[in-house]
Amino acid sequence: xxxxxxxxxxxxxxxxxxxxxxxxxxxxxxxxxxxxxxxxxxxxxxxxxxxxxxxxxxxxxxxxxxxxxxxxxxxxxxxxxxxxxxxxxxxxxxxxxxxxxxxxxxxxxxxxxxxxxxxxxxxxxxxxxxxxxxxxxxxxxxxxxxxxxxxxxxxxxxxxxxxxxxxxxxxxxxxxxxxxxxxxxxxxxxxxxxxxxxxxxxxxxxxxxxxxxxxxxxxxxxxxxxxxxxxxxxxxxxxxxxxxxxxxxxxxxxxxxxxxxxxxxxxxxxxxxxxxxxxxxxxxx
Numbered sequence: 547x548x549x550x551x552x553x554x555x556x557x558x559x560x561x562x563x564x565x566x567x568x569x570x571x572x573x574x575x576x577x578x579x580x581x582x583x584x585x586x587x588x589x590x591x592x593x594x595x596x597x598x599x600x601x602x603x604x605x606x607x608x609x610x611x612x613x614x615x616x617x618x619x620x621x622x623x624x625x626x627x628x629x630x631x632x633x634x635x636x637x638x639x640x641x642x643x644x645x646x647x648x649x650x651x652x653x654x655x656x657x658x659x660x661x662x663x664x665x666x667x668x669x670x671x672x673x674x675x676x677x678x679x680x681x682x683x684x685x686x687x688x689x690x691x692x693x694x695x696x697x698x699x700x701x702x703x704x705x706x707x708x709x710x711x712x713x714x715x716x717x718x719x720x721x722x723x724x725x726x727x728x729x730x731x732x733x734x735x736x737x738x739x740x741x742x743x744x745x746x747x748x749x750x751x752x753x754x755x756x757x758x759x760x761x762x763x764x765x766x767x768x769x770x771x772x773x774x775x776x777x778x779x780x781x782x783x784x785x786x787x788x789x790x791x792x793x794x795x796x797x798x799x800x801x802x803x804x805x806x807x808x809x810x811x812x813x814x815x816x817x818x819x820x821x822x823x824x825x826x827x828x829x830x831x
Contacts, residue, residue, distance in 0.1 A: 582621065582637035584609045587662040587669055589637075591630040595620035602630045607663045608642055636667055644691060646684035652706040654678040656756050660699040664689035671699045675831065676756075677713035682706070714755045716781020716830050720794040723751045724815070731804045731811040738813075744790050747802035747813060748783060751792060757829055763790040770829040778826045784818055785825040793818060793826075 584605045592599040595617040603625050605611055611632065615622040620631040642664060654674045661668040664686040671694045674680055680701075684691040689700040732741025736750050745763040752759050759766050767785040778784070782793045791801030797818045804811040 579612050579614050582611045582613050582639060583641045584611060584636060585638045585642055585663065585665045586636045586667045587665075589632050591623065591625045591632055592620075593628075593630060595622075595631040597633075599631070602626075602628055605632065610641075611637065613637075636665065642686060644684060644686040646691065649681050649683055652680055652682050652690070652708065653711045654680060654701075655705050655707050655711055658701050658705040660692060660694050660701055661689075662699060664700040666702075668700075671695075671697060674701065677711045679710075680706075714757075714830050716779050716793075719751060719755060719781040719830055720792060720800070722754060723747075723792050723800045724794060726751075726813045727800060727815060729813045731802050731813070733804070742802050742813070743804075744802045748790050748792055752829055755830070759829070763788060766790050767825050767827065770827040773826050773828050775823055775826055778818075779828065781828075781830045783827040783829060784823060785827060786821040787824055789821060791816070791818075 584607055587607050589605045589609075591602045591604060593602055594600075611621075611623055613621045613623055616634060617631065619634055621634045621637060623630050623632055644664075654676055656676050658674055660671040660674060662671055674692075680692055682690050682692055683698075685703065686700060688703055690703045690706060692699050692701055726738045726747075729739055730741040731743065732746075733743050734746070735741040735743055736746035738747065738750050742750060745759075745761060745766055748766060749759045749761060759769050763785065766783060767790070770783065773779075773782065778793050780793060780795045784791050784793050784799050789801070789803075791799035794800050794815070798815050799818050799820075800813065800815050802813050803816070
């Protein structure tokens with residue numbers, strides 16, 4: 547009986563090996579190969595399923611890739627006789643197709659990257675600014691074909707409009723912010739009416755115009771474009787140590803402050819020099 551069991555186990559092992567089934571901890575492997583296509587301008591082939599692993603080579607946009615399984619967020623491939631891994635999110639079941647048409651005009655809703663291929667993981671060729679009038683040449687899925695300095699690129703269609711976009715000005719930002727003067731200060735708050743702290747106030751004001759600012763004053767000090775204090779304009783962020791406000795002209799800022807008197811803090815207008823200015827950031831061009 548023991549010999550029979552041993553022989554049976556040996557037969558099962560041979561069958562498993564002949565079927566090419568390999569089970570590895572943390573991996574989901576399949577015996578059958580399948581095809582995927584690269585959606586970015588280039589895709590690194592890693593020796594292991596890790597972004598820090600050594601690079602064996604590269605695939606390029608539209609390349610056909612033979613895959614044999616997955617390991618977490620990675621797909622197993624064979625490259626020049628070696629086993630490698632590529633990031634699954636940059637593969638597609640279908641070949642990326644670009645449909646060209648007669649040229650047409652669109653307007654940019656908000657500042658957007660121009661990608662080399664129709665993928666957010668692709669290299670950036672530059673940006674189109676809000677309100678820009680651009681010429682389009684076709685589509686590829688959710689992307690629109692454009693040109694930048696004569697080179698073909700792609701922008702997400704959702705950021706384009708058939709009608710002209712009314713661009714935001716610094717004065718509009720300042721005017722909007724000033725209407726909340728007198729409303730309360732609240733630590734951790736972001737409500738322009740029920741209470742906000744300094745960075746919550748600036749974040750919510752800019753959000754109204756479609757701009758996304760980080761939550762804290764220290765992070766906002768890195769947003770937008772750096773300009774000198776002497777070149778400050780209405781609508782710029784004025785950054786201090788642990789505080790931030792919006793410049794409204796005439797050496798004044800509007801900000802949410804917990805300092806007295808106001809009488810007791812709140813959204814108020816103060817001198818731009820209430821503290822030492824650390825940075826001036828231009829969010830609106």
